[in-house]
Amino acid sequence: MKQTTSRSAVGAVLTMAVSAVLLPVSTANAAPAPRTADSATTKTFATLADAVLTQRTAALLDGRSARSTPAKPGNIRLSAALSRTEDTGLSTLRTRKARLASLGEAYTSGDTRVSVDTTSVKGGRATVRVTEVTTLTYKKIRGDEPSTTGFRAHHELNFTSTSKGKWELTGIRPTDSGPRPINEPRTAVATTNTGGGLDGTPASTSWPARPQPKTRGTAGYNYAAMAAYAEKYWRNYNPAYRKFNDQGGDCTNFISQALRAGGWKNDSGSATDYRNWWYDNTTQTTSWVGANEWAWFTLSSKRAVNLANVYQMDVGDILQMDFDRDGSKDHSMMTTYRSRAGVPYLTYHSTNTYRKSVASIIASNPGAVYFAYRT
Numbered sequence: 001m002k003q004t005t006s007r008s009a010v011g012a013v014l015t016m017a018v019s020a021v022l023l024p025v026s027t028a029n030a031a032p033a034p035r036t037a038d039s040a041t042t043k044t045f046a047t048l049a050d051a052v053l054t055q056r057t058a059a060l061l062d063g064r065s066a067r068s069t070p071a072k073p074g075n076i077r078l079s080a081a082l083s084r085t086e087d088t089g090l091s092t093l094r095t096r097k098a099r100l101a102s103l104g105e106a107y108t109s110g111d112t113r114v115s116v117d118t119t120s121v122k123g124g125r126a127t128v129r130v131t132e133v134t135t136l137t138y139k140k141i142r143g144d145e146p147s148t149t150g151f152r153a154h155h156e157l158n159f160t161s162t163s164k165g166k167w168e169l170t171g172i173r174p175t176d177s178g179p180r181p182i183n184e185p186r187t188a189v190a191t192t193n194t195g196g197g198l199d200g201t202p203a204s205t206s207w208p209a210r211p212q213p214k215t216r217g218t219a220g221y222n223y224a225a226m227a228a229y230a231e232k233y234w235r236n237y238n239p240a241y242r243k244f245n246d247q248g249g250d251c252t253n254f255i256s257q258a259l260r261a262g263g264w265k266n267d268s269g270s271a272t273d274y275r276n277w278w279y280d281n282t283t284q285t286t287s288w289v290g291a292n293e294w295a296w297f298t299l300s301s302k303r304a305v306n307l308a309n310v311y312q313m314d315v316g317d318i319l320q321m322d323f324d325r326d327g328s329k330d331h332s333m334m335t336t337y338r339s340r341a342g343v344p345y346l347t348y349h350s351t352n353t354y355r356k357s358v359a360s361i362i363a364s365n366p367g368a369v370y371f372a373y374r375t
Contacts, residue, residue: 060107062107151356179321209309223375271284294320303375321370325368332348
């Protein structure tokens with residue numbers, strides 16, 4: 001049975017101590033190395049995951065404290081190593097919050113809800129997989145920001161039993177293939193990618209950018225229909241299409257669906273030739289589902305061109321990312337809203353996300369290389 005717990009990241013966030021967790025194995029006395037997790041223990045796992053992830057969300061909120069009431073002696077707590085890691089992570093999130101504020105973005109409130117998907121216990125170790133659903137409310141700074149942004153993310157938590165028969169949280173890691181959520185601490189990487197040719201030209205992330213007005217409808221495309229499709233199916237997938245979450249990610253499949261909804265036509269030919277783009281009841285081209293192949297098809301067929309700056313994107317335009325700067329693109333997203341101030345907001349699959357600002361994407365992934373496409 002799925003156990004669910006939730007708590008708003010507004011006001012008195014985390015009235016329980018979050019900085020740790022030594023969890024009782026059950027409501028009764030427990031053996032030092034438990035092999036099963038009863039419903040009470042599973043619920044406690046969910047409560048802890050909610051506490052840790054909610055504290056991360058709270059670190060991003062305008063005028064809110066990310067620190068909870070300190071744990072009392074003998075109270076539940078994280079392992080010492082993980083506690084230090086989380087403290088460092090919260091510090092980077094507060095830096096990210098300041099960076100976003102300098103770009104004119106802030107969040108007035110947030111809500112994080114966590115549910116346990118699976119619990120696996122072997123010997124004195126437990127592996128717990130959870131789903132996080134977080135919603136953040138944009139602060140009206142320029143006046144035309146969307147109301148909210150939201151995402152669904154998945155995490156794996158690792159617990160180790162102690163000699164006293166209790167559980168200690170020793171690790172937590174994301175399991176999604178897409179960009180890290182805004183409340184996920186992330187550090188930059190050091191290698192480089194220059195791009196060029198069919199790989200495209202990397203886009204600048206500096207703000208502000210010289211406007212690049214979009215001439216709507218010149219290619220017969222309906223950009224509003226693209227955005228409407230993406231915002232309809234960002235969380236509840238369209239059953240008319242296959243999913244690719246377990247085959248490297250669903251992000252490019254999703255933007256291909258939205259582009260087709262806006263007027264992109266099939267380009268027939270071999271499914272393995274990047275110069276073709278189509279989907280049918282049995283298979284699809286590599287360019288339909290692969291981030292690199294989509295870029296190669298798009299640029300070679302002139303369906304789109306690179307933009308010089310990510311802030312030049314408008315509704316229907318695509319943003320791709322190379323997370324580790326190794327020359328291979330890892331993720332694709334669609335612009336579904338652009339504020340009057342010139343900020344694009346992206347919607348995407350793989351860490352299913354609604355209207356996340358490009359500023360927050362850059363702040364969450366500072367070491368990535370970005371490619372912006374005018375469709």
